[in-house]
Amino acid sequence: MSQTWKKRTSANKEDELSAAWVPRDPLPECGEISIQDPVDMNHTKGGLVIFTANSHPSSREMGKRISERLGVELGKVQVYQESNRETRVQVQESVRGKDVFVIQTVSKDVNTTIMEMLILVYACRTSCARSITGVLPYFPYSKQCKMRKRGSIVSKLIASMMCKAGLTHLITMDLHQKEIQGFFNIPVDNLRASPFLLQYIQEEIPDYRNAVIVAKSPASAKRAQSFAERLRLGLAVIHGEAQDAESDQVDGRHSPPTVKTTGAIHPSMEIPLLIPKEKPPITVVGDVGGRIAIIDDIIDDVDSFVAAAETLKERGAYKIFVMATHGILSLDAPRFIEESAIDEVVVTNTIPHELQKLQCPKIKTVDISMILSEAIRRIHNGESMSYLFRNIGMDD
Numbered sequence: 001m002s003q004t005w006k007k008r009t010s011a012n013k014e015d016e017l018s019a020a021w022v023p024r025d026p027l028p029e030c031g032e033i034s035i036q037d038p039v040d041m042n043h044t045k046g047g048l049v050i051f052t053a054n055s056h057p058s059s060r061e062m063g064k065r066i067s068e069r070l071g072v073e074l075g076k077v078q079v080y081q082e083s084n085r086e087t088r089v090q091v092q093e094s095v096r097g098k099d100v101f102v103i104q105t106v107s108k109d110v111n112t113t114i115m116e117m118l119i120l121v122y123a124c125r126t127s128c129a130r131s132i133t134g135v136l137p138y139f140p141y142s143k144q145c146k147m148r149k150r151g152s153i154v155s156k157l158i159a160s161m162m163c164k165a166g167l168t169h170l171i172t173m174d175l176h177q178k179e180i181q182g183f184f185n186i187p188v189d190n191l192r193a194s195p196f197l198l199q200y201i202q203e204e205i206p207d208y209r210n211a212v213i214v215a216k217s218p219a220s221a222k223r224a225q226s227f228a229e230r231l232r233l234g235l236a237v238i239h240g241e242a243q244d245a246e247s248d249q250v251d252g253r254h255s256p257p258t259v260k261t262t263g264a265i266h267p268s269m270e271i272p273l274l275i276p277k278e279k280p281p282i283t284v285v286g287d288v289g290g291r292i293a294i295i296d297d298i299i300d301d302v303d304s305f306v307a308a309a310e311t312l313k314e315r316g317a318y319k320i321f322v323m324a325t326h327g328i329l330s331l332d333a334p335r336f337i338e339e340s341a342i343d344e345v346v347v348t349n350t351i352p353h354e355l356q357k358l359q360c361p362k363i364k365t366v367d368i369s370m371i372l373s374e375a376i377r378r379i380h381n382g383e384s385m386s387y388l389f390r391n392i393g394m395d396d
Helices: 013-018 057-070 110-126 154-165 178-183 194-204 218-231 303-314 333-339 354-359 369-381
Strands: 048-052 077-081 087-091 099-103 131-136 169-173 188-191 211-215 234-239 263-266 269-271 283-285 292-296 319-324 344-348 363-366
Touching: 048 057, 048 369, 057 099, 057 369, 077 110, 087 110, 099 110, 099 369, 110 131, 110 154, 131 369, 154 178, 169 369, 178 188, 188 369, 194 218, 194 319, 194 344, 194 363, 211 218, 218 234, 218 292, 234 303, 292 303, 303 319, 303 333, 333 354, 354 363
Parallel strands: 048 099, 099 131, 131 169, 169 188, 211 234, 211 292, 292 319, 319 344, 344 363
Antiparallel strands: 077 087, 234 283, 263 269
């Protein structure tokens, strides 16, 4: 992806030192949505240490990119598993009185990833680090943030474990639900990848002006609407689900008669039964005929995306792009994408997906290490984080 950078030319020297990122000239049709390279990322105070755990090579790759932008070397730490699968961490340099940042990307072995980070954070805490900030581009177990029958809210458990281990701050990106921030009793900066994705649409999708932003379900309509308003594009929403063929449906003629059952507190009081939900057949609200369809959502199980792409193709869309911050791409997702009507899947590097890219050339990557570097620099220097959230809506 091409990047266009520009140095700040303000006459006020104090402003030059206080603002590290300068966006390029705003586009008249879309406003300021792009994030640009810092002018001087090396301008950091002393006492900064960056560690990466050992869960995946991409974690060290992400750490190298961030440390190079900040002009520091990666901290020396040894993270490995013993023969009995226990995780052992050995910090190989002093962190006493320093600001420590632990970068960890989530691999397929999620539980090992979490334990590596917890043990590394606790090791820094017991080594008298002044502050410990976790940098998790993708927060694990974020989908389990609501109570499901007799289940549990696992996101709350993970948050409690991280705080107990010694985290004093957390940097993450595009939480599955923004309310997860309330599970922590420490500051949480939930960064957004939308500026990078929007910039990709503008620069890498030919004739994007003929596109329409598609919400894969009514639940994701608000975020899709935010994208559509920023790009000055139309909006479409997919509603409903695939229905069984008429011959496969049970008409009830050979079924026993239904029995009305109610729970009674008192013979004179009956609790009415709730009517079960039933989704209508798939419909597309909005015109996608002869347009480029751009779907935005988290990609894990791609069946719903493949079904949505087929529906959009039937409605006349001639190209289909999928944009997502987190490309989990589980199981046979690359093969399904390759065989589907989807033309391109664009994800950020918050989650390792190098193997999936080899299996499916339709998968493209957007690097977001830049915004993580600036967040680390601002936290370390005690600067405001509001610059990173300029023009970011509540629905992004």
